Amino acid sequence: MLFSLRCFAGGNIVLDSRFIRNEKNNILLYGEEINYKYELPAGTIFLQALNQSPKGERDDFRIGEAWFTINFSDNKFIAKVGRFPLPFALNAVYDPHFQVIQPLYQQSLGLRLDEGACLLGSYGPYDFILSASHGTGSSKGEKTTYILRVEREIPDNPFLKGNFGFSLLSGNLPLVNEEGITSQTIDKTRIGLDFKAVVGSFQIFGEAHIGGDKDINVGGFFFLARAPIKKSIDLFFSWRCFNFDLDKDKEVSLGGAGLSWEIDRHNKLSFVYQRDYYKKKNFYTLQLLTSCSFEELAKLQRKF
DSSP, X not given: OOOOOSOOSEEEEEEEEEEXXXXXXXXXXXXXXXXXXEEETTEEEEEEEEEEOSTTSOSSOEEEEEEEEEEETTTTEEEEEEEEOOOOGGXXXXXXXXXXXXXXXXXXXXXXXXXXXXXXXXXXXXEEEEEEEEEOGGGOOSSOEEEEEEEEEOOOOSSOEEEEEEEEEEEEEEEEOTTSXXXXXXXXXXEEEEEEEEETTEEEEEEEEEEEETTEXXXXXXXXXXXXXXXXXXXXXXXXXXXXXXXXXXXXXXEXXXXXXXXXXXXXXXEEEXXXXXXXXXXXXXXXXXXXXXXXXXXXXXXX
């Protein structure tokens, strides 16, 4: 099972500690996050404050996601307003928030939160998202970013169960180069395909993006497979590949494998090996995730 740490009833605190080693040096990263979720009679309010210390990010608490939803027609339609990640392709259903292995979102669209509104609903066997948003702060583009995503269940068959999605995007988003550096915002278009499936005891996630960064053709794909070894231990493999210019073959590939151990419902320990084939470097990451709900913290406080 994927280890979900967000959206607990009431709220929770998450601590993310990582020790990363490569051929040249060792890096210690940490992050803290406070989530609060309040259920309304016909909707939800969600607030997030976070502090992260990876390279290039500020080392102080700031607002992350902040949104509210309103439900219509017996929850068949949901309006969402506020600050949230772009709901494109796998990013709409797979939360990479505390994952060492990341999908295509950062390379393809640029790592950022957007402010705007979206409508979630269903029609027959299809679930859909319509989104219109701008970036925040320095990442705010000159134009609105529009997204349409449609998802449905994989038809009944004896081999696998799950969902697959189709996404369209047009907007003004950060330009990311093969070194992962963002310098400006440009007009982007994207077509995305994604799926999440269960095959026996395996969980499989995948997505593919293709489109244009202004006049440059780009594209890539991401694949992640997880298999349980024991009840609380998972083995996983991944491959991420993105070409920043299909005509000039600026391909950046990253392969990974690792183990995750869900020690208990509060703690998870992971070891991940990744090979960056573009930079020709190996990375080893040891991560400890710890979460605690507000209710559990209150109980501990009463004990002392």
